[in-house]
Amino acid sequence: MYQTNMKTLLTIFAVTLFALTTAAQKPVDNPEYQKMLDTLLTHSVNEISPNEVQPNKDVIFLDTRAKKEFKVSRIDGAIWVGFLSFNKRRVKEIPKDKKIILYCSVGYRSEKIAEKLQEEGFTDIHNLYGGIFEWLNKGKIVVNDKGPTQEIHPYNKHWGQWLDKGVKAY
Template sequence: MKSLALTFFILPSLLFYPQDDMKKKAFYALINSLISHSVTEVKADEIKKTDVVWLDARAQEEYDISRIAGAQFVGYDDFKIKSIKDIDKDAEIIVYCSIGYRSEKVAEKLERAGYTNVKNLYGGIFDWYNSGQPVVDSLGNTTKKVHGYGRTWGVWLNDAETVY
């Protein structure tokens, strides 16, 4: 069913939009087919505050390549609420992963645990990077390297040094 829905969203975009816009629309159609929109979402270009708590819900090897500056690794497969027990339950928290699926699941757990201001970064670090926002390496230096999660997913990164 999802592949049928993708066909109806992606094929028309291939016909009627300029190449960059077409790829972005196809990427968003893919995301929308995978996430449930169960938590508040925020896009990279909507974030204006700097005092946000960033939580990275990717695998350790992804986080080690690059991350959003100041992000705390929490993972996905082994995420435990106790790993963030020092974060105020009313703090603004933005959770991200590659495209937003894993981070949505972690954000749901945070809300169930009583965190009141949790958001999922729509499009994840891929859309963050593609929107011209910086990512940093493990030393805090700006980098063009982004973990592609897998070869079929890395195609959604623009002008990055995709690492697998």
């Protein structure tokens, strides 16, 4: 009986710890946004929240949005690789063990490109959970060719609803 109770307690503890850890890794403040992301994404690659990101020279950001979105603003230092026009030649100079964080507006396009990079042998791939929208929602800086900006391309009005901060620039 003692062993059964102990196993049950350990199982409950493990499940609770897993749930808390998972929730801590992917927090967004808007519950509807959280629900949409959990439905939209397959969670097939490692995810990282904006608050977990420690930008430094050892992290490479890859922007998987359309070129016109990238031109409006991007995470500082990001390399544009696109989505529909993605070609693995754009990442051929990046070492396969380098830490890479991919992003798009909300995380769907970047998740798909991250899957392709994993298939190509990249080993330290992360999808920015909630995308550049959540990056900006959390108060992180985006830039354009002139420096820091509050402008962001919301993709379209449907997706732009998840952007709480910044100036929407179509």
